[in-house]
Amino acid sequence: SQKIEQNSEALNIQEGKTATLTCNYTNYSPAYLQWYRQDPGRGPVFLLLIRENEKEKRKERLKVTFDTTLKQSLFHITASQPADSATYLCARTDSWGKFQFGAGTQVVVTP
Amino acid sequence: EAGVAQSPRYKIIEKRQSVAFWCNPISGHATLYWYQQILGQGPKLLIQFQNNGVVDDSQLPKDRFSAERLKGVDSTLKIQPAKLEDSAVYLCASTPGSRTGEQYFGPGTRLTVT
Numbered sequence A: 001s002q003k004i005e006q007n008s009e010a011l012n013i014q015e016g017k018t019a020t021l022t023c024n025y026t027n028y029s030p031a032y033l034q035w036y037r038q039d040p041g042r043g044p045v046f047l048l049l050i051r052e053n054e055k056e057k058r059k060e061r062l063k064v065t066f067d068t069t070l071k072q073s074l075f076h077i078t079a080s081q082p083a084d085s086a087t088y089l090c091a092r093t094d095s096w097g098k099f100q101f102g103a104g105t106q107v108v109v110t111p
Numbered sequence B: 001e002a003g004v005a006q007s008p009r010y011k012i013i014e015k016r017q018s019v020a021f022w023c024n025p026i027s028g029h030a031t032l033y034w035y036q037q038i039l040g041q042g043p044k045l046l047i048q049f050q051n052n053g054v055v056d057d058s059q060l061p062k063d064r065f066s067a068e069r070l071k072g073v074d075s076t077l078k079i080q081p082a083k084l085e086d087s088a089v090y091l092c093a094s095t096p097g098s099r100t101g102e103q104y105f106g107p108g109t110r111l112t113v114t
Helices: none
Strands: A004-006 A011-014 A019-025 A032-038 A045-051 A056-059 A062-067 A072-077 A086-093 A099-101 A105-110 B005-007 B010-013 B019-024 B031-037 B044-050 B053-056 B065-068 B075-079 B088-095 B109-113
Touching: A004 A086, A011 A019, A019 A032, A019 A086, A019 A105, A032 A062, A032 A072, A045 A056, A045 A062, A072 A086, A099 B044, B005 B088, B010 B019, B019 B088, B019 B109, B031 B075, B044 B065, B044 B075, B075 B088
Parallel strands: A011 A105, B010 B109
Antiparallel strands: A004 A019, A019 A072, A032 A045, A032 A086, A056 A062, A062 A072, A086 A099, A086 A105, B005 B019, B019 B075, B031 B044, B031 B088, B044 B053, B065 B075, B088 B109
16 A cells, blocks of 8 residues: 655754755655645645656745655755744645645744 | 635544534535544545545445535535544545645544543
8 A cells, every 4th residue: 555654753943944854655656745734723734736747846935856766755944933833744646636644744943 | 715614623422422524615626525633643534525426435434434525515524423533633625626736624623532
């Protein structure tokens, strides 16, 4: 079965630094990888989507990469701020629409 | 544009009781998802609808869970009878068109089974 794995340990980072999160998947490459942010008591909020044939996507201070050789996506938050503290979820989508989330990685940005 | 609506926000029931959750997706969104999120875990897909047809219910415990999406708009998810391990947040999400696009989530229903 397909697996999608994220680092379960919380990432503690100082304000202004770059946070880098990892998402690894097994077996065949998904058509898309998506990244979501989830705050306590709320539903996930979509951040970025990257397609299988794309290497990199950017949105403001966010950057995501997709490496089909390593079967990995990296998610970067540059110039991190305390407001970026949340859990970040990676999700794979297959070409026929099957969706699967990772367990998420908590990011804590301290002033 | 109104977001995905869910109700109730919180529910506490005893084991073996039944419970129902309601979801109203964003207007015009054809695809609707129900997820179960246990504390500390990512959302787990229970069922996916395309309009009023089921696309994927492979992880739905069909002996106790059921879901419907009449008329391709609102949806209800029911648990009968509930078990302690059903305690979780139940999230509803919808997508504008493509089944592979970004999902818009509701606030979720937190269920506690005692």
